[in-house]
Every structure is written in C-alpha cells, then in structure tokens.
Amino acid sequence: MRVLIVEDEPSVADLLARAIREAAWAADVESTGERALVALAVNPYDLVVLDLGLPDVGGFEVTRRYRKSGGTTPILILTARDALTDRVAGLDAGADDYLSKPFAVEELLARLRALARRPREALDVNLQFVDLELDAGARVARRAGVTLSLTAREYGLLEFLLRRPRRVVSRAQILEGVWDDNFDPIANVVEVLVARLRRKLEGPGLVPLIHTVRGMGYILSERAPGNGA
Numbered sequence: 710m711r712v713l714i715v716e717d718e719p720s721v722a723d724l725l726a727r728a729i730r731e732a733a734w735a736a737d738v739e740s741t742g743e744r745a746l747v748a749l750a751v752n753p754y755d756l757v758v759l760d761l762g763l764p765d766v767g768g769f770e771v772t773r774r775y776r777k778s779g780g781t782t783p784i785l786i787l788t789a790r791d792a793l794t795d796r797v798a799g800l801d802a803g804a805d806d807y808l809s810k811p812f813a814v815e816e817l818l819a820r821l822r823a824l825a826r827r828p829r830e831a832l833d834v835n836l837q838f839v840d841l842e843l844d845a846g847a848r849v850a851r852r853a854g855v856t857l858s859l860t861a862r863e864y865g866l867l868e869f870l871l872r873r874p875r876r877v878v879s880r881a882q883i884l885e886g887v888w889d890d891n892f893d894p895i896a897n898v899v900e901v902l903v904a905r906l907r908r909k910l911e912g913p914g915l916v917p918l919i920h921t922v923r924g925m926g927y928i929l930s931e932r933a934p935g936n937g938a
Contacts, residue, residue, distance in 0.1 A: 717760065
C-alpha cells in the first residue's frame with residue numbers, strides 16, 4: 710500500500726509519515742496542492758491524506774481537480790476545520806472521509822484501513838495462499854499455523870505478494886508498492902528484503918513459496934518457475 714500525505718506543517722507531516730510507515734505502508738509527503746496533483750498524476754497511490762490549509766491550492770480544490778481528471782484513489786481530508794459546512798464541502802468535492810485535528814493516530818490508521826477495504830479494488834482483509842495466511846486487519850501473518858515475526862517492511866512485501874499470487878512482479882513494482890520516494894534506487898534493497906522474507910517463510914517440510922524469475926523479478930508460487938530459479 711502506498712499513501713500520499715499532503716501536509717504543509719513539517720511536524721504533522723513527519724508524524725503522519727512515521728505512523729503510516731510503521732503500519733507497513735509506503736508514504737510520500739508533499740507540502741503543496743500543485744505538487745500533490747503532479748504526484749497523483751505520475752504515481753499509483755492507494756490512499757491520500759489531504760490537509761485543507763495548503764499554501765497554494767487548497768485541499769478542496771485539489772480534490773475537485775483530481776476527481777475531475779478521473780482520479781479514483783480514496784481521499785481522507787485531515788484538517789483543523791471541524792465545522793459541519795467544511796465537512797460537507799469536503800465530501801461534496803469528492804473526498805471519502807474527514808478527520809479533524811487534533812486526532813489519534815490509531816483512529817487515522819483505522820479510517821485508512823476502512824478506506825482501503827472499500828470496493829474500489831475489492832481489497833481482501835484475509836489473504837491465504839497454500840498454508841500461508843495474512844490477516845490485514847490484525848496485521849498478523851502465519852505459515853502452517855505458526856505466527857511469523859516480521860518487520861514492517863517484510864510484512865508490507867508479504868502483503869504485496871499475497872495480493873498478486875502466481876504473478877511475476879518486477880523489482881520496480883516492488884519498489885513502487887512497498888517503498889516510498891525515500892528509498893535508495895542504487896542499493897539492492899529489494900534483493901535483501903526478499904532474502905530476509907524467504908528465510909522467515911521457509912522451514913523443515915515447508916514448500917518454498919517465493920521464487921526468482923531470472924531477468925524479470927519474483928513470483929509467489931507453490932512450485933518453482935520453469936527457468937530453474
């Protein structure tokens with residue numbers, strides 16, 4: 710899951726980014742409405758957290774312009790304005806939810822999870838592949854009934870693969886879906902993360918599930934691909 714945070718207060722933006730990354734999602738931050746519209750045009754975001762009081766284009770106008778362009782990513786408006794008229798205006802502009810400042814991080818994450826579950830992409834909460842299970846609501850993963858101890862990034866990669874079983878995903882797709890704009894594209898971060906997750910998924914009597922497809926990427930499958938990887 711990749712989230713765009715549009716917030717011009719550095720302290721709030723940092724709090725939101727840390728909370729979202731700790732929830733095993735990728736988070737990009739923009740501080741102006743114009744930059745947010747550009748980011749939305751070039752990146753496939755799953756969710757948007759949008760402040761209303763931006764220094765250039767306000768949140769209402771960002772929402773209207775994004776929806777007019779055909780954008781469908783769910784938008785959560787986050788603002789200090791809590792008047793009924795502001796809430797109505799935000800929803801009428803095309804936002805999907807509204808949360809007033811100050812807010813509890815737990816409520817923000819719960820609202821984002823709820824938006825992610827909406828039928829736009831029919832995201833399942835409970836994922837299963839062979840003997841591998843993931844409860845996205847509780848953020849728990851199990852292999853053969855044993856709970857896995859995963860870092861936030863390992864969990865994010867596992868969810869990314871479980872939503873694309875038996876499909877080859879490239880290194881670029883993993884970087885786009887699991888990381889945000891802060892990753893180092895030169896370092897072999899994907900290879901290292903895949904290797905760590907593999908070790909945690911494997912064990913005596915367990916079938917390997919993550920395979921390398923040479924020259925293409927990786928695949929979650931109960932059998933190795935035909936290239937001998």
